[in-house]
Amino acid sequence: MHRIMRRRGALAVATAASVAALAACSGGGSGEVEDSATPAAEETTEITVGYAAGSLDAYLEAMFDRVESELGVTVTPVVYPTYDDQLNQLPNQFAAQTAPDIILWDNAAPVAQYATEGVIQPIDGLVADAGVDLGAYPQALVDGWTIDGGLYAVPSYLQNSAMIFNLDVLSAAGVADVPTSVEELGRVAQQVKDETGNAGIVVLENLFHLTQYVLAFGGGWDYGRTIDSAENVEALQWLADLYGTGAAASAQQLGATWDGEAIAAGTAAMSDGGPWYVGFMAGSAPDVKYEMLPIPGADGSGVVTTYGGGFSINAQATDPQTAMDVVKVLTDATAQEAIVSMEVGFVPAMTQFAADYRGATPQYAAFTDEVLGSGRTLDYPLQTAEFGNALVSGFQALVANPGSTTAAELLADLQEQFGQ
Template sequence: MKKTVRYSAAIALAAAASLTLSSCGFGGGSTDGGDAEGKTTLDLLVPSYSDNTQGLWEDVVDGFEAENPDITVKLEVQSWDNLESVIATKVQGGEAPDIYNGGPFAGFAADDLLYPVEDVVSADTLSDFQDSFLANAEVDGTAYALPLIASARALFVNNALLEQAGVAQPPTTWDELLDAATKISALGNGIAGYGMPLGSEEAQAEAAVWLWGGGGTFGDADAITVDDPSNLPGAEQIKKMIDAGATQADPGSTNRSPLMDIFIQGKIGMQVGLPPTVGQIADNNPDLDYSIVPIPTQDGSAFTLGVMDQLMAFKNDGDKQDAITKFFDYYYSADVYVPWVQTEGFLPVTKSGADALSGEEALAPFLEVLPDAQFYPSTNPQWQATDGAFKALFGQIQTKPAQDVLTEIQAQVDAS
């Protein structure tokens, strides 16, 4: 593979892939948490990240049950499209899983449905998490979820297209990015300078790249502030890129995954990508000449934005607490956790996991930023509504004034 990596600092984002696997389904334990053989039963609900997900969790369950013959784990795998409706239905019906892999959790914590993580994990395991990731799972100073995976994003650059367009170096600022992308688009033949996915798949992520790259913010645990004036420079730069013809056609309805496929085919000059993008290139176009560089910002300064998914434990049966602790300690042991996260193509959230993968060249640019990652305000109870508002409305920025779009998103969040 022809690949160079230039990465002194990067932006980390997380976004998980949505591939559907069939559900195994919970079997439903008895009210005392045990089955007919006197075993404790743990119900585990997880989303599918890839075609590997179900098999990886089955391996974890098999290994755990072999070491803990008095505990049975019943696995249910759902697609990301269905996950939130499934968990909502289960919680409302009084059938919450004992362990859940998901995103937003602040609402569950506010309703006193979750164990504080210090009650369901050993001190050694707890101390192994990257501090910034564990802090992002706190509500009012108490962590109610364990970090599961991280993802990092950086700018993937087609070196050959930059050279053809007469661009000497990958851009570091917005002005340089606009100039380079415009020149690449001018090459014609269906080539786009910058791949800008503003469609519903992950509009909030592309928005964060630009709004936060200009010094903006989505808010914090106390308040969502999408219409903050600091977000306007980034929003206006998005329109500037589109109006200049520096992007693909109709970015407002373009989703990230299919757009990245076009980059991999060699038809896009630059696009923000994830660690799994490296493997996708290796599988589908190993001769692609590309670089991984920091995402350009307004003034060229670096910032790091992180997203993670979590594992959390519902307080269903009090006598399951010890079994949950054993499961978490087993799963996060390096010899179990590292192969799991590596196969899924994401980044570890534990210090031991980062150490184990530190020699992986392809992951090195992304691992570097994990300890200092910043995050979406996911502990704000309105974050889920904010995420949905971006996905529903932000694509309109290609045809509406930037401030109007930000105001509409804020209004939808405030009404939630």
């Protein structure tokens, strides 16, 4: 509200100053400039869109141009250098009322606290009025953006978890078939360690990645209701035991800043990952043979988490209606198609266009509409950041001093702190 006013005020001052400068330079012959510049600054509606810089830059700029030509709305980007910076900056910006009108999130995990604190708004009504068809998206994706019964974002792109297998390392270890259950996963990891000396599984130790193993064992957090479930305990203990023999290792231990570097370098055979591996492997390790499949589950079936990026609307936005119009353009069929045609490296959120991506990307073949549609959502406890810190630190302590504590103790403790 007053933020936009202030910005416009600044713009007017800037315009006046530049006009004055022009006038001074050209000796007063710039009456035309003055006339045309001033009204223009007042007429255009301006909307700010916040996002983290990265592979989406060119795509988003193209979409902002569409917004301008189709709606006559000027989009001012608010760019965070990385997604981490976005998460660090947004709370200050909300507090100072400088947060952007529209926010692109990479996933729904951090959004719950923004929604419950009421700083981003539920958009069910706006979405219905704008005629956005939520049936066009995999159900898991819509569920992921639904918090306490309200929808908080329109999906833009889709991410899913997967297991990545470096086939070169596996065959060097004498493994012919990739594992299809968690038991096999553990056995193969050990075999890789014994035969090649490399880690079987590499883990980037954060909430998302540890969660994938919990889900593989049939567990989950259920927003804090089942933190200490038997499946969760089993999963973490299993993983910690693999660390004990060297069959599993953290990305850091392997000298990698994230798991993909270890897979590309062949210092580990398997990792949980996702579609972002496709672009990375093509660029960094074009000769490495790898496969991407659903994560082997406890009962032999594949487990996948379906989540992804979406646009939310700031509760302080002056003009939610216009913001919604902009979001609609940013997520419509043309925008979805462009994700594939501009080779952004992301999977479009709409089922129809995800199929186009699959057609163009052989490595992604296993992730059919059915697999993605029935994928799990991220069901972290509400205090997501606190829980993630405690879980990861606790897990690292478990790995460092196997005798001193157990996964059961850790999760019981976390249940008490973060459970509901």
